[in-house]
Amino acid sequence: MTFPKNLKYTDTHEWLEELEDGHVRIGITDYAQDQLGDLVYVNLPEEGDEVVEYESFADVESIKAISEVISPVNGTVVAINEKLTDTPEAINDTPYEAWFIEVSDAEVPDDLMDADEYQAFVESKE
């Protein structure tokens, strides 16, 4: 299981990447995809939608269950990773490349975990 150093993490197992242009990308972690199992469907928001901190912005469906993906930030969706709709397995294969949405005007909260903190958090759940 990997925990890239350049990302920030939530306790609901999303990762957040700050891009150079000030946008942020959001996806789900390696631990999340491992717990969910093979993903078969992703329901993404649309460009222009607002996302709200602590609220669901997408659903992922595995053969076990449907789960919500929670936004770590407030902001506006400026891009969605449409590729995931046809190939949800990309989230299982490369969870940190399979970003869900790109958000603008997002203020990144201070209380997100760094890679080491998140790794310790995940290990405490094992």
Add this chain to the structure above:
Amino acid sequence: MKLIFERSVPGRSTTIFPECDVPEINLPESFLRADKPDLPEVSETDLSRHYQELSKQVYGVCDGFYPLGSCTMKYNPSVNEEAAALPGFTGLHPLQPAETVQGAMEVLRLSEKYLCELTGMDEMTFEPAAGAHGEFTGLLLIKKYHELRGDVARTKILVPDSAHGTNPASASMAGFEVVNIPSAPDGGVDLEALAAAAGPDTAGLMLTNPNTLGIFDRNILKITEIVHNAGGLCYYDGANLNAIVGNARPGDMGFDVVHLNMHKTFSTPHGGGGPGAGAVGAKGDMAKYLPGEHVVEKADGTLAFERKEQSIGRIRSYYGNFLVQVKALAYILMLGGDGLRDASRNAVLNANYLRVQLAPYCKVATEGICMHEFVLDLAEIKARTGISAMDIAKSMLDHGMHAPTMYFPLIVHEALMFEPTETESKETLDEAAAIVIELLKMADTDPETLHNAPCHTPISRPDEVKAARTPVLTWKRA
């Protein structure tokens, strides 16, 4: 086996029409379809053999052990079917005048009387077509209650994280926002989290007790008090009433509305053998809003239908799935109060008997005595051996048993949920326990066999991921 379409031969049919003895009329061209519908053309013999072959691929309670947790796969007594097949019931039309269907109305009146006695409710409707439809109906009653009081800020329904998925779905469908309440370490509702969530925006709480972990929530009186003190109402999901019926009543626990799954507690057929019936009971003011036609006794002793002034309106045509209610009433009358009480006690006894046998070989998700079902947690076994709940479940099929419920409730990651029901004998439970113990031991000694199971079923292990990602839902002629 072949599909019915693959047995089709052009021109063959099951029907011999008598000679036409009325004038033939040709429909206008514009109403005719250009191509014939591509329906299978088979003889009656072929048709019978097709369904006979299909029936042999089915596994039911009459084939063997069926511990599908949360679904309550108990035996459905034949006498229920006999009662429902009486011509006086099957020959009815729903629009017949009330004076010609007094017997059928008596079925509804008696069902209401007994089910209200068993649940502690005041009145009941039989309109809902199944459990989840009952949930939806119950939530509309709650909505109506707040609306009539002008209390329109109550938009949220509290649902524990161990709930059946239908609870949040029904709440959303009824226009509420769902607030998830976490479970405490003992598997019950986390009281602090509940108290923090309950407030002026709380419309109500939906609770299954015993819950999906098979735990009776010892704090139930506190739970309903917290919700009532916040101004909300309490909805009892009757999914697991079969564990307590005749021993404890939702009405006495503080619930205002309940739904009952006739197939779980009152032995009517399941799913494909349905249809369902999901009666909803209500207490006090809530009963004023019940949907549909209510059977009342007139001064002269005859029965009449009455519509309530403040009813939420119809939620289904006519009187619900009436014949299912006939089956449920037959079961209630056959067992009587003592019999129903003993049935739920036996369901609890059977579950605990099986749990105690399996516990040395696999972690049980909750400690102590369970109610009518229990959940094994295979997370440790999976981490150590790679054998998952799925592998054990599939292997059970090879031993002529149905699998338990897998991967539910979601709060247990490698869950196998066993519900033996009251209708299994000690011998069956011993045999099932011996097989499951053997399979759990094989996780260490022969994981390969478990991974490859089942080998003795008509279909081995379908590719569930492919089936979900690229489902083929229709047959097309090659």
